[in-house]
Amino acid sequence: MIRALYIFWQCTWGFVQTLIGFVGFLANRKSRHYFYHGAVITEWDHPYSTSVGLFVFLSSDPMRDRRNPAENAFSKTLVHEYGHTIQSLILGPLYMLVIGVPSSVWFLTPGFRKYREEKNVSYFSFYTEKWANFCGEKVTGEKSMGQALI
Secondary structure, three states: OHHHHHHHHHHHOOHHHHHHHHHHHHHOOOOEEEEEOOEEEEEEOOOOOEEEOOEEEEEOOOOOOOOOOOOOHHHHHHHHHHHHHHHHHHHHHHHHHHHHHHHHHHHHOHHHHHHHHHHOOOHHHOHHHHHHHHHHHHHHOOOOOOOOOO
């Protein structure tokens, strides 16, 4: 029942980001897919992971914590990205503005990348990422990326 509500809510309240995710899903239809707590997970060959609505695109070789590269980055990244799907449930049509755009800028902007590297600032210290960690851990009961340095 909860899974059905999760999917329904993502397809209605989170329609915009779920539609974008569905397009990504179709573009990666030959990749491995499975469900995780109701979200559609796609393992792809990109060096980064991302979430859009109901869909999570998980790197087959996720970024590892520079301080502890032996940790299971795959499962922790999955919990983190699932946390973004919970943010989508909460924010609905505001998700892209409040989470998607700021998160993308924090990840992609060379100046922010340089700042994080030089100052040893965790990517997950930014509000969008810290909140995703919290949501993912709260809902799944599993560990996320915490304050990993990637």
